[in-house]
Amino acid sequence: MPGCRKFDAASLPPTPPRRVELRRYVRHNLRTPRPANDNRRIGGPRIWHWALVVGAMPTIGLLAALSALL
Secondary structure (H helix, E strand, O other): OOOOOOOHHHOOOOOOOOOOOHHOOOOOOOOOOOOOOOOOOOOOOOOOHHHHHHHHHHHHHHHHHHHOOO
């Protein structure tokens, strides 16, 4: 059929075999693979959580002091 185009793989040049590189399979100091449905955090608690709590303490203390005065 004139409107039909087929992919002719025989007209492409042959691809050379790829080299097997060992460094693709050796892992040093990398995180272990995890399943896709693992929603746990990677690593420990985040530092910014602690900074937020420490920064909010003066505000909470000030509100407590003002509420005691009223």
